[in-house]
Amino acid sequence: xxxxxxxxxxxxxxxxxxxxxxxxxxxxxxxxxxxxxxxxxxxxxxxxxxxxxxxxxxxxxxxxxxxxxxxxxxxxxxxxxxxxxxxxxxxxxxxxxxxxxxxxxxxxxxxxxxxxxxxxxxxxxxxxxxxxxxxxxxxxxxxxxxxxxxxxxxxxxxxxxxxxxxxxxxxxxxxxxxxxxxxxxxxxxxxxxxxxxxxxxxxxxxxxxxxxxxxxxxxxxxxxxxxxxxxxxxxxxxxxxxxxxxxxxxxxxxxxxxxxxxxxxxxxxxxxxxxxxxxxxxxxxxxxxxxxxxxxxxxxxxxxxxxxxxxxxxxxxxxxxxxxxxxxxxxxxxxxxxxxxxxxxxxxxxxxxxxxxxxxxxxxxxxx
Ligand code: CA
Numbered sequence: 001x002x003x004x005x006x007x008x009x010x011x012x013x014x015x016x017x018x019x020x021x022x023x024x025x026x027x028x029x030x031x032x033x034x035x036x037x038x039x040x041x042x043x044x045x046x047x048x049x050x051x052x053x054x055x056x057x058x059x060x061x062x063x064x065x066x067x068x069x070x071x072x073x074x075x076x077x078x079x080x081x082x083x084x085x086x087x088x089x090x091x092x093x094x095x096x097x098x099x100x101x102x103x104x105x106x107x108x109x110x111x112x113x114x115x116x117x118x119x120x121x122x123x124x125x126x127x128x129x130x131x132x133x134x135x136x137x138x139x140x141x142x143x144x145x146x147x148x149x150x151x152x153x154x155x156x157x158x159x160x161x162x163x164x165x166x167x168x169x170x171x172x173x174x175x176x177x178x179x180x181x182x183x184x185x186x187x188x189x190x191x192x193x194x195x196x197x198x199x200x201x202x203x204x205x206x207x208x209x210x211x212x213x214x215x216x217x218x219x220x221x222x223x224x225x226x227x228x229x230x231x232x233x234x235x236x237x238x239x240x241x242x243x244x245x246x247x248x249x250x251x252x253x254x255x256x257x258x259x260x261x262x263x264x265x266x267x268x269x270x271x272x273x274x275x276x277x278x279x280x281x282x283x284x285x286x287x288x289x290x291x292x293x294x295x296x297x298x299x300x301x302x303x304x305x306x307x308x309x310x311x312x313x314x315x316x317x318x319x320x321x322x323x324x325x326x327x328x329x330x331x332x333x334x335x336x337x338x339x340x341x342x343x344x345x346x347x348x349x350x351x352x353x354x355x356x357x358x359x360x361x362x363x364x365x366x367x368x
Contacts (some may be wrong), residue, residue, distance in 0.1 A: 006063055006357035007221035008045055008186070011077040018043040018080045022063055023221055023359075026073040034069040037307035044084040045222065049169035049185050050295040056169070056185060060226055081132040082188075083167055086132055086296035088093040088216065089162070089286055090192060090208075091122040092102045093277035095236075097305035100317045105200070117240060120285045122299070124125060126213040130298060132220050133361040135191075139338060139368040140214040142198035154368035155195035155211075157322075158336040161303040162258050162270050162313035162344045163190040166223055166279045168297035175287045177248025180280035181225055183293065189219040189258075189346045189361045190300045196316055196335070218298070221359040228356075231255045231348035235278045242281065246286055252278035256348045256358065258304055260313065262328050263340055270304040270313040272346075 004024060011028050012018040020040040021028040030147030031040035039047045048059075063069075092098055095112070098121075100110035115121065131137075139158055143150045169185035192212065237254035256272035279301065287293050303313040312318045315335055319325050326330035336342070345360035 005154040005223050005227040005350065005358070006060060007223040007227070008338060008357060009082045009220045009222065010043060010045065010080040011072070011160035012080065013072055013077050020045055020048065021077070023074070024071065026074050026312050028074060028077050029063065029066070030070045030072065034066055035059070036237050043080065045082050046084050046296045049083070049104065049167065052170050053182055056224060057226065058063040060224065079132060079134070081130070081218070082220060082222050083298065084296050084300045085127040085130045086168075086294040087298075088125040088127040089122050089297070089299040090125050090212070091277065091282050091294050091300065092302040093120055093275050093282065094302055094305050094313070096274070096277045097303040097313065097317065101310065104316070117238070119244070119246070120282045121304075122282070122286070123207045125208075125216065127298070129213055130216045130218060133363070135215070135217060136361060136366045137193055137215045137217070137363045138366045139200065140195050140210070141368050142195060142210050144197045145201040150201065150268055154337070155178060155197055157196035159194045159196050159315045160260070160336070160342050161192035161194055161346070162260050162268070162304060163192055163300040164188075164254070164256060164272055164346070165190040165218055165298050165300040166283070168283075168293045168299070169295060170290050171294040171297070173287050173290050175283050175293065175343055177246065177252070177278070177284045178250045180248075180250065180252060184225060184279065184283065186222040186224040187228070187358065188298075189344055189358055191344050191361045191363060192300060192303070193217065193363070194314070207246060215363075216300075217361045217363045219359040219361045222326055223356070223358050227350070228254060228348060229361055232351055233273060238276065238277055246281045246284055248280055248284075250280065252280040253349070254279075258313065258344060258346045261343045261345075262326075262333075265328055267326055267328075268310055268312055268318055269307065270311050271306045272301070272304050274306055275301060275304065299349055336365050338365055340365050
């Protein structure tokens with residue numbers, strides 16, 4: 001009997017076509033072969049995701065009953081983008097992160113803008129540049145403000161954002177918070193690469209654009225919500241009470257711990273547990289105007305930052321916009337250099353006091 005997270009991904013062996021697998025310990029179970037179901041012979045999870053929560057539960061149960069399923073060692077497989085991403089949205093749900101950015105960029109006003117406690121602030125991103133962990137990221141070019149006016153060139157302030165992403169299985173409009181698990185299949189670890197110099201010049205007044213859209217990396221494994229029962233906690237108290245469409249009885253806070261490593265050196269441990277807005281509220285807000293979510297939609301939480309310095313989920317915050325560099329490989333550093341590699345990993349409480357591994361998202365910076 002298997003009691004593990006059983007995350008889903010898309011893998012290939014040798015030159016064979018990519019298909020759906022489930023990770024069990026250090027192996028990948030070939031689901032199409034194990035279950036004789038063509039839905040798993042496809043190069044993305046989308047067709048399975050669209051089948052809905054009853055089917056997800058049935059398959060999870062069948063996997064735990066497999067005796068000696070056809071399995072490949074993890075070291076022998078190539079992992080691919082698990083989902084054909086339909087629409088991509090990024091939120092801003094950490095009060096610590098939003099407050100830190102307010103302090104850094106608007107030092108003479110309140111850290112949070114007036115709307116922040118009333119709605120989960122977000123923006124629509126670029127689905128086509130979501131890439132799987134391990135994909136190298138080319139340093140983006142863009143307009144950079146200088147004292148002599150804007151110039152065009154490679155970003156000098158390339159950063160990361162440690163986030164949790166949510167994968168929509170079944171679409172729909174005006175999804176109430178308590179229907180979250182009817183629609184969302186599972187979670188991925190996200191790195192929302194961010195070019196701070198491009199971002200700070202372009203973002204007024206319409207928000208993030210080219211400083212974000214060059215690449216967003218996700219873990220190859222999608223951990224089903226069904227594996228996160230032991231991680232579910234109440235969200236922090238919201239004051240003021242959100243409007244009725246953002247209220248729900250189900251606890252969708254998540255006790256997930258992140259680690260951020262910069263060239264192999266652990267620099268931060270952001271805790272997801274303190275996030276102000278839950279993913280159920282994010283989905284409710286995302287669909288509240290009648291715009292339907294679709295199978296394969298990805299929405300991310302926004303940077304996960306805790307109250308302590310070593311819990312900040314971006315280098316912008318960790319180094320306080322370069323004022324307090326961190327030592328990486330013996331050198332004071334604030335932003336990413338060419339050749340740098342960042343790995344963001346996450347774990348959560350599992351059944352019976354165990355911990356489950358949500359996998360990692362890794363990326364290396366190539367020169368512009
Ligand atoms: Ca972000």
